[in-house]
Amino acid sequence: MVIEENLVKPWDENCLREAIQAARDARANGNHPFGAVLADGGGRVLMRAENTVLTERDCTGHAETNLVQEACKRYDTDFLAACTIYTSTEPCPMCAGAIFWANIGRVVYGLSEDKLYELTGSESKEVLALPCRELMARGKKDINVIGPMMEAEALEVHEGFWG
Numbered sequence: 001m002v003i004e005e006n007l008v009k010p011w012d013e014n015c016l017r018e019a020i021q022a023a024r025d026a027r028a029n030g031n032h033p034f035g036a037v038l039a040d041g042g043g044r045v046l047m048r049a050e051n052t053v054l055t056e057r058d059c060t061g062h063a064e065t066n067l068v069q070e071a072c073k074r075y076d077t078d079f080l081a082a083c084t085i086y087t088s089t090e091p092c093p094m095c096a097g098a099i100f101w102a103n104i105g106r107v108v109y110g111l112s113e114d115k116l117y118e119l120t121g122s123e124s125k126e127v128l129a130l131p132c133r134e135l136m137a138r139g140k141k142d143i144n145v146i147g148p149m150m151e152a153e154a155l156e157v158h159e160g161f162w163g
Contacts, residue, residue, distance in 0.1 A: 011043030015086045023088035023157045026050035033157040036063040041082040064095035068102045077103040096132040109147035110154025
């Protein structure tokens with residue numbers, strides 16, 4: 001995937017590293033290794049979230065949905081339109097839909113869906129192959145999707161987890 005340089009912000013790598021750290025924290029806390037952060041239009045991190053699927057016994061407890069639920073309580077949709085959600089791994093269709101409905105204007109992700117499914121096994125029943133970029137393109141909102149970015153770094157948190 002070629003990343004359009006004109007869409008990349010100077011703070012994207014730092015914010016994405018924070019999302020990857022949130023994924024490390026999720027794993028350390030007994031969950032799947034996924035994390036997300038929300039940053040305002042200037043790159044200031046406003047909030048972070050971890051995956052809680054296992055500890056909360058909630059299949060919707062993905063890092064992105066956890067973050068979106070809290071973000072919608074704190075901020076209005078106009079403010080969120082100027083924000084970026086950084087995710088350690090490409091948002092799944094459920095999470096991409098939540099991002100869309102929340103009106104978050106930009107998505108930056110580390111590990112691609114394809115690389116994740118190589119790790120977890122594409123023959124698994126847990127595969128819903130619909131790239132985030134494709135889902136967003138079907139909506140009528142202008143949501144920029146950037147990634148994969150820093151994929152090798154984003155991959156590290158998954159090493160040895162899926163087996």
